[in-house]
Amino acid sequence: MTYDTGLESPSGVGSKQHRLFWFELLECARRGHRVVGTDAARVRSEDGLLVKDFGDGLRWHRCLRCDSWLPLRSAAQPEREFPPGREEVEIPLRGKPLRDRYVLRLIALDRLLHFLVLGVLSVGVLAFAHERRRLSGAFYRTMDLLQNGIGGPTGRSGHGLLGELSKAFAARSSTLWAVGLVLGAYAVLEGVEAVGLWLTRRWAEYLTFVATTVLLAPEIYELAEGRITPTKVLTLIINLAISVYLLFAKRLFGLRGGGKAEAAERERDTGWSALERVLPGPSR
Structure with missing residues (x-):
């Protein structure tokens, strides 16, 4: 499942290529971060591009728009076993197309x-x-x-x-x-x-x-x-x-x-x- 978290601030941990102005951050500040896999019971190694689980009850989810990493607790009642595959995920507008x-x-x-x-x-x-x-x-x-x-x-x-x-x-x-x-x-x-x-x-x-x-x-x-x-x-x-x-x-x-x-x-x-x-x- 892909959804906006609704978080106001586009803060997070992670690296990102330098841009003069981050339109992705502005969009996330307006609409909330876009993350996937918050409803999954387990995280596989191949999910590491988007979700990381260190086994302490918190998972780090990558925003698909601004690349920030957000710490969120694992789902108490998971709706699926693993995070969605690439064919199920819609990448939001980002980069130059978003600026344009x-x-x-x-x-x-x-x-x-x-x-x-x-x-x-x-x-x-x-x-x-x-x-x-x-x-x-x-x-x-x-x-x-x-x-x-x-x-x-x-x-x-x-x-x-x-x-x-x-x-x-x-x-x-x-x-x-x-x-x-x-x-x-x-x-x-x-x-x-x-x-x-x-x-x-x-x-x-x-x-x-x-x-x-x-x-x-x-x-x-x-x-x-x-x-x-x-x-x-x-x-x-x-x-x-x-x-x-x-x-x-x-x-x-x-x-x-x-x-x-x-x-x-x-x-x-x-x-x-x-x-x-x-x-x-x-x-x-």
């Missing part, structure tokens, strides 16, 4: 934010285009009253907030509908990216890379024209980082071996060979 899932889901959250903002803008523009004629008279009367109250200019002056809104009211209905539909389509695209990346689908990585790269040109152009704001600079940095990560780390378009190399790396980091490369820890 965290990064892709972080990008997915960014795309979800885009989806929400663009969706709201699209609905707002389309609603405005539909109700513009009815709202126009009341809008100008209200703005004139407000401007008069603070001693500002009245009417369609073309300056400030009143001027910008006047331009919106003066725009052709077909233009407003086109803008609203384009924003809606872009929102749908961002939503599709968010779902695909959250599920770590390969097609979503390509779609996100293409969509993000296409937008880099206008973003760079705006900054080159002197329209620099902290938000625009931050957006450019984020989109550049996403593009570089997807292209090189995810091996898109055949880069660094392409999909075959990506699949081989995933198999190497998540299969039994990944467990065998790390030396078992507890010994007496």
Whole structure:
């Protein structure tokens, strides 16, 4: 039987290859350690990769995700004679594939934010285009009253907030509908990216890379024209980082071996060979 222990802290004994950041430990802190053989009556020598029994009532169980060794008492009422064999054990996600899932889901959250903002803008523009004629008279009367109250200019002056809104009211209905539909389509695209990346689908990585790269040109152009704001600079940095990560780390378009190399790396980091490369820890 394989299950999460529910332990909060991913501490334990044992050796592990050095990583800059242990996403396995973060996952174990969230979900608990993944161990096997806690319901077995006896432990065989061939089970030593995952379970060690030193005969003192405690067994050391290896977490299949983070490689920590956890001391647990032997089962009072065993449900099976020996720990499960390899064919019965499902190795959880670990190594680079686990790291990639965290990064892709972080990008997915960014795309979800885009989806929400663009969706709201699209609905707002389309609603405005539909109700513009009815709202126009009341809008100008209200703005004139407000401007008069603070001693500002009245009417369609073309300056400030009143001027910008006047331009919106003066725009052709077909233009407003086109803008609203384009924003809606872009929102749908961002939503599709968010779902695909959250599920770590390969097609979503390509779609996100293409969509993000296409937008880099206008973003760079705006900054080159002197329209620099902290938000625009931050957006450019984020989109550049996403593009570089997807292209090189995810091996898109055949880069660094392409999909075959990506699949081989995933198999190497998540299969039994990944467990065998790390030396078992507890010994007496």
